Each structure stands twice: as C-alpha cells, then as structure tokens.
Amino acid sequence: MSYRIPLNKIGLVGKETELVSASLKTGCLASGGVFSKRCERLIEELIGGSCFLTTSCTSALEISALLSGIGPGDEVIMPSFTFVSTANAFCLRGGEPVFAEIRRDTLNIDETRIESQINSRTRAIVAVHYAGLSCEMDAINAVAKKHDLLVIEDAAQAFLSTYKERPCGSLGDMGCFSYHETKTFTSGEGGALVVSNADLLPQAEMARDYGTNRSQFMRGDSDKYTWMSLGSSFSPSETVAAILVGQIEVRETILTKRRALHERYQEALSPLVSRGVGWGPQVPSECTVNYHLFYLLARDRRERDALITCFGDKGILATFHFIPLHDSPYARSRGWSGSLPVTEDIAGRVIRLPMFNTLETAEQDEVIDTVLEFYR
Numbered sequence: 076m077s078y079r080i081p082l083n084k085i086g087l088v089g090k091e092t093e094l095v096s097a098s099l100k101t102g103c104l105a106s107g108g109v110f111s112k113r114c115e116r117l118i119e120e121l122i123g124g125s126c127f128l129t130t131s132c133t134s135a136l137e138i139s140a141l142l143s144g145i146g147p148g149d150e151v152i153m154p155s156f157t158f159v160s161t162a163n164a165f166c167l168r169g170g171e172p173v174f175a176e177i178r179r180d181t182l183n184i185d186e187t188r189i190e191s192q193i194n195s196r197t198r199a200i201v202a203v204h205y206a207g208l209s210c211e212m213d214a215i216n217a218v219a220k221k222h223d224l225l226v227i228e229d230a231a232q233a234f235l236s237t238y239k240e241r242p243c244g245s246l247g248d249m250g251c252f253s254y255h256e257t258k259t260f261t262s263g264e265g266g267a268l269v270v271s272n273a274d275l276l277p278q279a280e281m282a283r284d285y286g287t288n289r290s291q292f293m294r295g296d297s298d299k300y301t302w303m304s305l306g307s308s309f310s311p312s313e314t315v316a317a318i319l320v321g322q323i324e325v326r327e328t329i330l331t332k333r334r335a336l337h338e339r340y341q342e343a344l345s346p347l348v349s350r351g352v353g354w355g356p357q358v359p360s361e362c363t364v365n366y367h368l369f370y371l372l373a374r375d376r377r378e379r380d381a382l383i384t385c386f387g388d389k390g391i392l393a394t395f396h397f398i399p400l401h402d403s404p405y406a407r408s409r410g411w412s413g414s415l416p417v418t419e420d421i422a423g424r425v426i427r428l429p430m431f432n433t434l435e436t437a438e439q440d441e442v443i444d445t446v447l448e449f450y451r
C-alpha cells in the first residue's frame with residue numbers, strides 16, 4: 076500500500092549526486108579510499124574518538140560485541156524497548172541480554188534500576204538513545220565504572236545529538252551510529268563505530284579488517300599481513316561514503332528543517348497533554364536532539380490503534396514500534412522474557428508521526444489536523 080504522506084522519505088538536500096559521481100571516477104570503489112577517509116575524519120571532528128565506517132549500525136554493534144570480548148554466558152544489560160540489532164550483536168557471540176526497564180518520560184533505559192541487574196556475569200551496558208535523546212550517561216558511566224563494565228552507546232538514532240554539550244556516541248567506550256534511510260542522516264544503508272576508549276583501538280582496526288593486521292601492514296608498522304583475531308567484512312564501499320559526506324556536509328540545513336517540524340508538532344499537539352495524551356521527545360535543557368522522530372503517546376493501546384487506522388484512511392502513514400524484545404518469540408524461546416510493565420505499557424501506546432527533510436507545511440498540517448480531529 077502506498078501513502079500520500081509517508082512516515083519517511085529520503086531527503087537528498089546536499090551534493091550527494093555530485094559526490095557519488097566523483098567517487099565513481101576515482102577508479103576505487105572498495106572501502107578505505109578517499110571518500111571513506113574523508114567521511115571518517117568528518118565524523119571524528121564532529122563526535123571525537125576514532126571512527127570506522129560500517130555497512131550499518133548493526134555491523135557497528137557487532138564489532139562492539141567482539142571488542143567487548145563477550146562469550147557464552149556473559150550478560151549484557153540493555154533496554155527491551157529497542158531494535159533487534161541491539162540484542163543480536165551480543166547474542167551472536169553467545170552473550171545473554173538482560174532486559175532493563177525504561178523511564179516513562181524519555182523512553183530511555185532507567186539508569187536508577189541498572190545496578191540491581193548487575194552480577195558477576197555482567198560485562199557491559201548498552202545505552203540506546205531513543206528518538207535521538209540521550210540516556211542519563213553520567214549515572215550510567217558511574218555505575219559501569221563502579222562494577223568495571225563497558226558502556227556501548229546504540230546511538231543509531233542520535234547522530235549529532237548532545238548530552239551536557241558532548242556528542243552522543245562519544246559518551247561511553249564505543250558508540251554505534253546508523254545511516255539507514257529511515258534515520259536523520261542517510262547513505263541508504265550505512266553506519267559507523269566511534270571508539271572513545273583508546274585501549275580498544277588496535278582490536279577495532281583488526282576486527283574491521285577481517286581480523287587481520289592489514290592497516291598496520293599498510294602503514295609499515297608490520298612486515299607481515301596475516302590473521303590476528305576475529306573480524307569480518309564490515310566496511311561500506313566508496314560510493315556509500317560519498318553519499319554520507321554529502322549528507323553530513325549539509326547537517327545544519329537538515330537539522331534546521333527538522334527542528335522546525337518538531338516545533339510545529341510540539342506547538343500544535345501540546346494542548347492534548349491536559350487530556351492525558353503525551354508527546355516526545357521532550358528535550359531537557361542539558362540535551363539537544365537531532366529530531367530523528369516525533370512520537371505521540373496515546374492513552375491506551377486501543378486508542379493508539381484507532382488513531383493509526385484513522386491516519387491510514389487519510390493516506391498518512393503513522394506507525395508504532397518496537398515490539399519489546401523480552402516479549403518476542405525468540406526471547407521467550409531462550410528464557411529471556413519476564414515482566415517489564417513500563418516497557419509493555421509504553422510500547423502499546425507509541426505512534427510515530429511523519430518526519431522527513433522534505434515534509435511540506437501543508438502535509439504536516441494534515442497530520443496535525445488528523446490528530447486534533449481524532450481527539451475532538
């Protein structure tokens with residue numbers, strides 16, 4: 076089914092086409108060429124740490140699981156209200172997800188409840204910055220430090236968001252970004268791993284290079300090019316990097332446009348709060364967001380589903396997500412389920428509204444009117 080107003084549209088508003096064409100003319104299309112290097116340096120300037128472009132945030136998370144040394148029986152604390160890749164990356168190494176509860180105000184992991192889930196098998200905490208809004212990273216880093224755990228940020232939705240004036244993705248040991256076409260900045264498929272913990276750098280480079288010391292060899296730091304550790308093929312081609320350079324170069328244009336959309340939704344829909352309808356992300360003063368998505372929280376599941384149907388009847392795509400991981404068939408089959416009342420309640424009430432770089436004012440008005448009419 077096609078919708079007049081989709082949830083998302085790719086907004087190529089920079090020089091992506093010219094850059095792709097330039098990348099094709101270099102004669103190098105594999106990873107690691109001039110566009111990949113340019114893109115990695117650009118991300119390092121914006122985020123800090125050391126950047127490795129990947130084919131997806133999923134790949135970046137998989138590298139982070141390798142670097143964490145996760146093995147069978149090791150536990151990793153993460154929210155259940157997230158995309159499957161957050162968990163799969165660690166489960167692929169034999170790790171066990173320990174699903175944590177979220178906060179009602181931010182829909183991010185509840186930092187005050189993490190410590191009660193830590194035991195001798197715990198190795199890492201994954202902080203997922205939902206809707207581009209940072210988790211309470213000071214508290215998460217403090218509990219991780221106390222128990223000697225690694226902190227991995229699933230910053231798939233949070234490229235260029237900040238927490239206390241520091242970029243999301245640079246706040247833990249490693250940060251993982253997504254440039255999938257549904258995210259604020261995109262190369263179709265794509266991602267990046269940013270490593271802030273320098274101890275992990277040599278291992279990160281080798282994991283990225285199929286488990287070899289290729290990069291050291293190329294720099295002349297090693298005289299043999301050989302198998303050193305576990306690794307895989309994680310890097311995107313030059314054309315993908317070229318698209319991403321084009322997107323990141325016009326970051327201010329993209330953020331300004333999306334901020335305007337966010338503020339219009341906020342202004343028009345805030346009056347519903349007195350009726351018990353929520354919206355988000357609501358950005359506290361110590362954070363900024365990249366306006367990845369705007370969501371409503373209906374009063375209950377039935378109301379949420381009725382509103383989605385109402386949008387559909389008008390040719391507007393508004394969707395819900397995520398099915399909580401602890402409540403999924405796979406988690407149940409592995410015995411990773413349990414009861415997370417806040418997560419279950421929130422997941423039954425979230426609706427994402429259309430949000431993309433080229434959403435017109437008249438289209439946004441239609442979305443807003445649909446909501447207001449529904450609640451009239």
Ligand SMILES: *Cc1c(COP(=O)(O)O)cnc(C)c1O
Nearest residue numbers: 131132133158160231253254255
């Ligand atoms: C989109 C998303 C991912 C996966 O990103 P890909 O680049 O598609 O692999 C992982 N985690 C979260 C929270 C996401 O929103």
